[in-house]
Every structure is written in structure tokens, then in C-alpha cells.
Amino acid sequence: MAEGQRAERAGPARLLRQSEHSRQASFLELFFDLAFIVAFTLLSARMVGDLSWFNLGQTLILLAAVWWVWVATAWSTDWYDPNQPLIRGLVLGVMFVGLVQAAAIPQAYGQHGLVFAGAYALIHLGRAALLLPALRGHPIQQRSRLVAVWFGLSAIPWVVGAVLTGAARQILWLVAILLDYVIASLGWPVPWLGRLRPAQLRVVGEHLSERYQQIFIVALGEIILVTGLTYAREGMGLVRTVALAVVFVNAGLMLWMYFVPVSRRLGGAIERNQPRGAVYAAYFHALMIAGAVLTAVGGELMIVNPLGDAPASWSMAVLGGAVLFLAGRSLMGLLVYAHPIWRTSTALGLLLASSPGLVRLPPLVVGLVTAAALLSVVLVYVFLPGRQSRAARQRRQDREARPEQEGQDREDQEPG
Structure with missing residues (x-):
């Protein structure tokens, strides 16, 4: 049986992440993330110069x-073994093309639109071009085929635009982009070609x-990078230091x-x-990432003109970063605990009001x-921990008595 398993994994199955692989x-994945520092920085720089609603939408x-x-590549390294040469080459290729895409951000709606799209x-589509031949004969090839069909369809408005x-x-x-986001939540179904089974989409x-x-x-x-460079450029006065x-x-x-x-x-919620669960987590993190990028924008503007007369859009950028983060954080808490999290929701509501x-x-x-709103949430977590059921507390005590036992109590309410 061992020889049969080795023979099976010698084909297309060798590309798949196996249960015994490290989680x-x-x-390589950590190295891949570094490319997004460039993208986030250029996105924030694009907003600093123009905080109009039109530019914010763009x-x-x-x-x-x-x-x-980033999401599609993270799923790829979750579905496939990142130690395989083909997957390594795929990740590095995406990283390089992603750098080119990031470099086109400042003129994406100008002369570099075709480069970005x-x-x-x-x-x-390049990911599909590599994976489809490599997975030939394996049932999982259907997953790459259906995903490629939808990315091929969304490429039309990208390129035409x-x-x-x-x-x-x-x-x-x-x-x-709406097509790409929505169709992922539906599991990339294609008429006449079928849809993927839930087991084929597990992560x-x-x-x-x-x-x-x-x-x-x-x-x-990126927040630290942008604000640190701005602080060095604008001067180290007392108010700017504050x-x-x-x-x-x-x-x-x-x-x-x-x-x-x-x-x-x-991880347990996913x-x-x-x-x-993985798709929803991607959506909610998109809000928090947007909040971080906007916080970098607001931070740069705050250091440039801390207390002087400034357009309302500058203060809106500072506020918007916290609002987007709290919105994403509240939704992620809802995914994890299956009920609204009053701490973050209350802070979000007060800022909006x-x-x-x-x-x-x-x-x-x-x-x-x-900062006061975020700190209040943290203090509530520290001094007003969430309630837990008696059974949940007993299971927690059992785990502490037996540290080798793995897993965690899914019935616990959000802790402090």
C-alpha cells in the first residue's frame, strides 16, 4: 500500500498539499508578502495627493x-505544496508580475492602465496555464479549469477598460473586480461544466x-514606513512628534x-x-487592509499639518482608517463567534455617529x-472579559490540567 501511495503521489497528486505537510x-510565502509593501505604499501615496471621492473610488x-x-496566491499555496518546484516558480512569477502591477498604480488610470490590467x-490566467497541464488526469484539475474560466471572463472588462x-x-x-469577488463566494460555477463540490474548495x-x-x-x-518617512521629511518638531x-x-x-x-x-472558524469561511475572511480582511492603508494616508497628513487649517477630507482620512478597520474587525468577530461583538460594534457606531x-x-x-476609541475597546477586553458557560470553564480547566490535549472550546464566548 505504501508503494501504491508513493506511485499515486508521483503524478499530479505530488503538487497537492498533503495532510502531513506543515501548516x-x-x-517563500513570507518573501512573497514583501512585494505588497510596494503596492500598499503606492496606493496610500495615490490618495494623499487627491482625497476626492472620485479618486478614492478609483x-x-x-x-x-x-x-x-494576494488572496488567490494564498489559496494556491494552501491547496498546493509550496515546496514543489512548479509551485515555487508560480509564486515567484506572481511576485514579479505583481511588482510590475504595483509600479503601474500611480498611472493606472492614465498611461499605465494596460500594464495594471x-x-x-x-x-x-498564467496560474491556470501552469496548473492545468500539470494536473492532467487528476480530478482536482476541474477546480483550476472552472476558476480559469471565470478569470478569463473577468479579464475582458479589465483589458477593454x-x-x-x-x-x-x-x-x-x-x-x-465585483465579478471576481462575487463568483468566488459561489464556488466558481460554470454552466454546462458543473460546479465544484465543497470538498474541492476546502482549505x-x-x-x-x-x-x-x-x-x-x-x-x-506600511503605516510605520509612510509616517516615519514623512516625519523625517517634515521635521521633528514637538507637535509633529506627538x-x-x-x-x-x-x-x-x-x-x-x-x-x-x-x-x-x-483558523477554527474557517x-x-x-x-x-475562507472567502468571507478574505472579504473582511479587505476592509481591515483598506483601513490600514487609509490610516497611513491620514497619518501622513496628520504629520504634515497636525493642528493647522486643513481640508475636512484630511480629518476624514484619519477617521476613515479607524472606521474601516473596526468594520472589518467586527465582521471577523462575527465569523469567529457567530454573534455580534458589542465591543467593536459600539466603538464603530460611536465614531460613525x-x-x-x-x-x-x-x-x-x-x-x-x-486612538481613544480603539483604546477603549482594548480596555474593555482587559477589564470586562466575556462571560463563559460553566461547561466551557470546566473544559478550559481540563485543558490546563492536560496541556498535551489539543483543540479549543468552540462554545466559549469572546474572551477578554
């Missing part, structure tokens, strides 16, 4: 496309949750709120909600308010 992210489409490149289409100008490009690209929750953690840290790193400290505190509070306690349970008055204040004052 930790590989060094930038959101670009961010959604960049994020979907072409890179996006090349990444997704790239050769058009003005609002037509934005509309077609919006249609294309390794522990591995994928770790990948989400790593890219979120990269996004927070502004830098406020941005740093906001980033640190986002980090704490992400990792404690929801992120450590995300496993319980297969196959759509007070936003008409806040945007009239200087950026630094708004930054202090958002």
Missing part, C-alpha cells in the same frame, strides 16, 4: 485588485489564518485588537465554515479621538 507558512478598485492577487489578467479612458475605464474595472484553516496574520502585519508596517506618536499608538492598538483574541481562533463633527476638527485631534 505553517513557508519562507483607488479602492486598485486596492481590491491587488488584494485579490494586463498584469492582473496575466497573474490569474484599460484601452478606454475616463469613467468608462472605472466602470468596466468595477464590474470586473487548511490554520495555514490560511496564519497567512492573513502575516499580510495584516505587512499592512501595519502626531507621530498618535499614529504609532493607533497602529499598535490595531495590532492588539487583531491578534487578541479573534485572530488566534480564525474550518467550521468550509468552504465559504460623531463623524460629522469630527471631520471639522484638525487631523491631530481626530487622531487622538480614534
Whole structure:
């Protein structure tokens, strides 16, 4: 039987991630994430120069496309063995083309539109071009085939939009990215070719949750990078130092709120909600990543003009970063615990309710308010821990008495 298993894995099955493979992210996946520092930084720089609603909408489409490149690659390394030469080459190829795509961001709606759209289409269709022949004869080839069909369809508005100008490009690209996002939640069904079974869309929750953690840290790193460079450029006065400290505190509070306690349970939530749990986690992280990018924008503007007269859009950027993060964090908590999380939801509601008055204040004052809102959530977690059932507490005590027992209590409410 062992020889039969080795023979089976010598074919297309050798590319698949096996149950005995490590669930930790590989060094190649960590290296891959570095390319997104460039993309996030250029996206924030694109917004700093123009905070109009039209430009924000355009930038959101670009961010959604960049994020979907990361998501599709993270799923690929979850479904396939990243130690296989073909998969390594695929990841490195996506990383390089992704760098080209990122470099096109400043002029994506200008002279480099075809570069951005072409890179996006090349990444997704190139992945299929490599995997389909390699998986020939294996049932899992159907998964790559159906996914490739939909990416091929969305490539049409991407490329056509790239050769058009003005609002037509934005509309077609919006249609294309919405198609990619929505069809993923449906499992990429194709008429006459069938749809994928839930088992074919299963992911390794522990591995994928770790990948989400790593890219979120990269996004927070972009906040530190942008604000640090701005602080060095604008001068190290007292007020600007306070502004830098406020941005740093906001980033640190986002980090704490992400990792404690929801992120450590995300893997189990993805496993319980297969196959759509991974898709929903991608959607919710898109909001938090957008919040981090907008926080970098607001942080740069806060350091440039902390207390002086500034457009309301500057303060709105500072506020918007926290709002988007809290929205994504609340939804991720809902995915993990299957009920609304009042801590983050309350802070989000208060910021939204007070936003008409806040945007009239200087950026630094708004930054202090958002820091206070995030800090209040953290303090509530620390001093008002969530209630747990008697059975849940007993199981927790049993685990502490038997540390070798793995797993965690799915009935626990959100801890403090």
C-alpha cells in the first residue's frame, strides 16, 4: 500500500498539499508578502495627493485588485505544496508580475492602465496555464479549469477598460473586480461544466489564518514606513512628534485588537465554515487592509499639518482608517463567534455617529479621538472579559490540567 501511495503521489497528486505537510507558512510565502509593501505604499501615496471621492473610488478598485492577487496566491499555496518546484516558480512569477502591477498604480488610470490590467489578467490566467497541464488526469484539475474560466471572463472588462479612458475605464474595472469577488463566494460555477463540490474548495484553516496574520502585519508596517518617512521629511518638531506618536499608538492598538483574541481562533472558524469561511475572511480582511492603508494616508497628513487649517477630507482620512478597520474587525468577530461583538460594534457606531463633527476638527485631534476609541475597546477586553458557560470553564480547566490535549472550546464566548 505504501508503494501504491508513493506511485499515486508521483503524478499530479505530488503538487497537492498533503495532510502531513506543515501548516505553517513557508519562507517563500513570507518573501512573497514583501512585494505588497510596494503596492500598499503606492496606493496610500495615490490618495494623499487627491482625497476626492472620485479618486478614492478609483483607488479602492486598485486596492481590491491587488488584494485579490494576494488572496488567490494564498489559496494556491494552501491547496498546493509550496515546496514543489512548479509551485515555487508560480509564486515567484506572481511576485514579479505583481511588482510590475504595483509600479503601474500611480498611472493606472492614465498611461499605465494596460500594464495594471494586463498584469492582473496575466497573474490569474498564467496560474491556470501552469496548473492545468500539470494536473492532467487528476480530478482536482476541474477546480483550476472552472476558476480559469471565470478569470478569463473577468479579464475582458479589465483589458477593454484599460484601452478606454475616463469613467468608462472605472466602470468596466468595477464590474470586473465585483465579478471576481462575487463568483468566488459561489464556488466558481460554470454552466454546462458543473460546479465544484465543497470538498474541492476546502482549505487548511490554520495555514490560511496564519497567512492573513502575516499580510495584516505587512499592512501595519506600511503605516510605520509612510509616517516615519514623512516625519523625517517634515521635521521633528514637538507637535509633529506627538502626531507621530498618535499614529504609532493607533497602529499598535490595531495590532492588539487583531491578534487578541479573534485572530488566534480564525483558523477554527474557517474550518467550521468550509468552504465559504475562507472567502468571507478574505472579504473582511479587505476592509481591515483598506483601513490600514487609509490610516497611513491620514497619518501622513496628520504629520504634515497636525493642528493647522486643513481640508475636512484630511480629518476624514484619519477617521476613515479607524472606521474601516473596526468594520472589518467586527465582521471577523462575527465569523469567529457567530454573534455580534458589542465591543467593536459600539466603538464603530460611536465614531460613525460623531463623524460629522469630527471631520471639522484638525487631523491631530481626530487622531487622538480614534486612538481613544480603539483604546477603549482594548480596555474593555482587559477589564470586562466575556462571560463563559460553566461547561466551557470546566473544559478550559481540563485543558490546563492536560496541556498535551489539543483543540479549543468552540462554545466559549469572546474572551477578554
